[in-house]
Amino acid sequence: MIYLKSLPTFEYFSPQSLKEACSFLKAHENGAKIVAGGTDLLIDMKYRKVTPRYLVGLRTLPELSRVTFGDQEGLRIGAMVTHQEIMDGPIINEKFKSIALACSQVGTPQIRNMGTVGGNVCNAAPSADSVPPLMAYSATVTIAGAESDRVLPLEEMFIGPGENCLKAGEILAEIRVPVAPPHTGAVYVRLPARTGKDIAAVGVAVLITLDPTSGACNDVKIVLGAVAPTPIRSRKAEAALNGEKPGEDLINRAALLSADEAKPISDVRSSLDYRTEMVRVLTGQALNQALAIARAS
């Protein structure tokens, strides 16, 4: 594939409302694409993987750049919120630390200041850093359409590498993250491929809620990134932990189950065997870290 320095010719459309943006996308189904920060899209355009006639910018829609929080409704993150804004957000750092940490590990300051969480989700890379911790928190997505909107669990967004479930004329508007119960610990750990600035070769998010009386796991979510065609839940490992009081043996067994559930490939970033082993190691680390937070809270 040849990388050209120049972008293909396109026209830029700046909508005045979300509905106008959806209608424009629907009317130009095969010729228009949303541009958020452009950190994925413009590279694809330079490679001529995509050559849209129109780019639809969303910067004119302030509702997509907001972060709000309420004890009842939880955290609402507009699709155009950047990784840097999430990483710096006081409420996200206080109540949803694993999400802030994941965004702090995306690329470089330049990428974090341009790249958005909506773009990270919609680009549907299996390695997208913001996705595993959001999935572990059971986040939902609000999708705006020309005629109607819909809400679905974030994990249903992903169909395959680079493929999401959005239909013609649909735009990801917002991500909602419910407040976790007390005695919850959540973490995200990742293995960069070559340097700390690299895209993740493996990412593991864990969320554990403990029963304060018995110390058993009331709820466990384990989400694996970069080791399957989409980010995946490690359901067998979750089931092994749910209802149990976690000790060293159980954590080791859960980590092995996660490694077994991962379906990695060998590519330029890592081999299949190394990724599988690192899922085991990182899942064990993430479980221990999340447990320590849950026990201390």
Ligand SMILES: Cc1cc2nc3c(=O)[nH]c(=O)nc-3n(C[C@H](O)[C@H](O)[C@H](O)COP(=O)(O)OP(=O)(O)OC[C@H]3O[C@@H](n4cnc5c(N)ncnc54)[C@H](O)[C@@H]3O)c2cc1C
């Ligand atoms: C040097 C470099 C390093 C990187 N490092 C990392 C990393 O460490 N971790 C990581 O996860 N990613 C990394 N990335 C990838 C990229 O920066 C992120 O995926 C970023 O979040 C993409 O967001 P964006 O706003 O730039 O999306 P864009 O490039 O604008 O859009 C990406 C795709 O999503 C679609 N889209 C965007 N917003 C919406 C929306 N609201 N509704 C519907 N469709 C939409 C676009 O049409 C396009 O197809 C890196 C990229 C580069 C160039």
